[in-house]
C-alpha cells in the first residue's frame with residue numbers, strides 16, 4: 502500500500518473512532534508495523550494525531566487519537582478547488598440527471614485532492 506493511501510485510510514479509521522490501539526493497526530490495515538509506525542510518526546509530528554500509553558491485559562501499547570477531527574472537514578464555503586465553476590456541463594448538471602454531482606469523476610477527484618491536501622499529502626494534480 503502506498504504511503505499516501507495508508508495515511509488516508511488510517512485517518513479515515515481514526516476519524517470514525519474514539520481512539521484505536523496501535524497494536525491492532527497492522528491487522529486492520531493489512532500492512533506491517535514498520536510502515537504504520539512511519540505514518541504515525543509523520544502524523545504526530547504534524548499534530549494531526551496524538552498517542553497515549555495504553556494497557557490491554559499484560560500488553561502495553563499506545564492508543565491513537567485524531568486531534569484535528571473538525572479541521573479535516575472540507576470547507577465548502579470556499580469552493581475554489583471545485584471544477585464546477587469552469588465546467589461546460591454546469592447548465593445540464595443536477596441531482597438525478599444523466600450528468601450529476603453524484604457520478605461526476607471531476608468532482609470526485611477534486612474532493613479527493615482537497616482532502617489529501619488537508620491531511621498534508623502531496624498529489625500530482
Ligand code: SF4
Nearest residue numbers: 585588591594602605
Ligand atoms: S459536478 Fe461535475 S459535471 Fe457537474 S458541474 Fe461540477 S464538474 Fe461539472
